[in-house]
Amino acid sequence: MSAATRATREIVHVTTTSRAYDVHVGEDLLRHTGKLIRKAVDADKAFVVTDTNVAPPYLERIKASLAAAGFSVSYAVVEAGEQHKTLQTYGSILERMATANLTRDSIVVALGGGVVGDMAGFAAATYMRGIRVVQVPTTLLSMVDSSVGGKTAIDLSRGKNLVGAFLQPSLVIADVACLSTLRPEVFVDGIGEVVKHGVLADEQLFEKLARTPLAQNARGSYLTHIIARNVAIKRDVVGADEQEHGVRQTLNLGHTIGHAIEAASKYTLGHGHCVAAGLCYVARAAERMGWAESGMAARIEACVAAQGLPTASNIPVEQLVEQATHDKKRHGAGVNLVVPERIGHVAMRHVTLDELTHIIELGEQPCE
Numbered sequence: 273m274s275a276a277t278r279a280t281r282e283i284v285h286v287t288t289t290s291r292a293y294d295v296h297v298g299e300d301l302l303r304h305t306g307k308l309i310r311k312a313v314d315a316d317k318a319f320v321v322t323d324t325n326v327a328p329p330y331l332e333r334i335k336a337s338l339a340a341a342g343f344s345v346s347y348a349v350v351e352a353g354e355q356h357k358t359l360q361t362y363g364s365i366l367e368r369m370a371t372a373n374l375t376r377d378s379i380v381v382a383l384g385g386g387v388v389g390d391m392a393g394f395a396a397a398t399y400m401r402g403i404r405v406v407q408v409p410t411t412l413l414s415m416v417d418s419s420v421g422g423k424t425a426i427d428l429s430r431g432k433n434l435v436g437a438f439l440q441p442s443l444v445i446a447d448v449a450c451l452s453t454l455r456p457e458v459f460v461d462g463i464g465e466v467v468k469h470g471v472l473a474d475e476q477l478f479e480k481l482a483r484t485p486l487a488q489n490a491r492g493s494y495l496t497h498i499i500a501r502n503v504a505i506k507r508d509v510v511g512a513d514e515q516e517h518g519v520r521q522t523l524n525l526g527h528t529i530g531h532a533i534e535a536a537s538k539y540t541l542g543h544g545h546c547v548a549a550g551l552c553y554v555a556r557a558a559e560r561m562g563w564a565e566s567g568m569a570a571r572i573e574a575c576v577a578a579q580g581l582p583t584a585s586n587i588p589v590e591q592l593v594e595q596a597t598h599d600k601k602r603h604g605a606g607v608n609l610v611v612p613e614r615i616g617h618v619a620m621r622h623v624t625l626d627e628l629t630h631i632i633e634l635g636e637q638p639c640e
């Protein structure tokens with residue numbers, strides 16, 4: 273076991289070809305940030321990047337902790353929200369880093385959700401051709417997904433995450449107490465990826481989720497346990513395929529149709545909500561194609577619904593097909609689809625665009 277349990281902290285050790293690092297998950301970790309970073313890396317200055325929602329409750333606490341551990345601290349607070357994950361905000365972070373005289377001995381601390389993590393990570397990956405980053409995720413999604421694995425990115429007007437780099441963090445500190453200040457719909461959105469991890473690799477996790485909704489105000493030790501398990505699942509997949517040539521693609525379970533729903537909704541539906549619905553579509557279709565164990569789709573639907581997430585969308589099927597296939601039409605090729613076969617087990621299948629269309633149509637009809 274690489275997840276060592278203490279009272280309310282679990283540590284998941286991640287090894288990739290480029291770097292090995294620890295992910296600390298637990299309660300009240302923010303005030304230990306300075307000490308934890310000091311132990312993990314040798315650095316002089318720490319530069320905190322956060323956003324306008326996260327700064328009020330947490331910035332002073334993390335600054336104090338870093339200063340107490342002997343770091344010289346500077347910071348940048350960016351506007352919150354995906355619409356600010358832009359070249360412009362990224363540029364302003366880099367300018368602030370230069371003004372703070374950061375060098376290759378300095379460290380960036382990304383304090384926030386996936387938007388801050390992606391943007392601060394990309395700034396770290398490119399400033400002086402790359403300095404180190406510590407991820408301090410503050411949303412459920414960023415704790416279970418984006419802070420681990422080393423993908424960083426910003427958006428362009430033509431699409432999301434079009435510019436980016438791989439930079440594994442030097443340390444990840446997930447303080448579950450931060451989840452208490454999230455808007456409830458943002459917390460629930462993160463559960464989409466949690467259910468996905470259960471279907472992908474862990475029937476026991478899936479069963480826990482099916483029995484009990486993951487509540488924002490659940491005991492810290494329970495949230496810690498669930499989040500650490502999710503990190504370990506992502507770790508196992510990423511560790512086997514850091515640059516997404518093969519098995520890392522299985523993390524896209526639910527995403528082919530989920531992305532189509534997200535785009536067709538013009539991004540008004542949360543990513544996790546769309547992934548949950550996309551998961552239900554592909555599960556129903558897989559069962560009807562004879563690719564999956566009978567009864568699997570109904571179990572997934574029940575779990576998704578129990579978590580307060582949608583099992584379908586009201587987007588017309590033609591529009592979903594159009595969204596899911598239009599980029600690919602130009603290349604003529606099909607797509608690699610992640611197909612659930614039974615809870616805890618998936619397979620990759622290459623399908624043609626006609627087959628994908630059929631799969632979306634099959635997935636649209638609810639389970640009886």
Ligand SMILES: NC(=O)c1ccc[n+]([C@@H]2O[C@H](COP(=O)([O-])OP(=O)(O)OC[C@H]3O[C@@H](n4cnc5c(N)ncnc54)[C@H](O)[C@@H]3O)[C@@H](O)[C@H]2O)c1
Pocket residue numbers: 323324325326352353354357384385386387388390410411412413414417418419420421422423424425432433450451452453454455458
């Ligand atoms: N790098 C990866 O592997 C990866 C994986 C999945 C998603 N992502 C990216 O992650 C982003 C989505 O992340 P997200 O869902 O965390 O969104 P987010 O970072 O926008 O956070 C959601 C909202 O919650 C606020 N917030 C964050 N933490 C808070 C807290 N503790 N208390 C109160 N408010 C808080 C934020 O200011 C924001 O308004 C997308 O840009 C997506 O592309 C990246």
Ligand SMILES: [Zn+2]
Pocket residue numbers: 465527543547
């Ligand atoms: Zn996702």
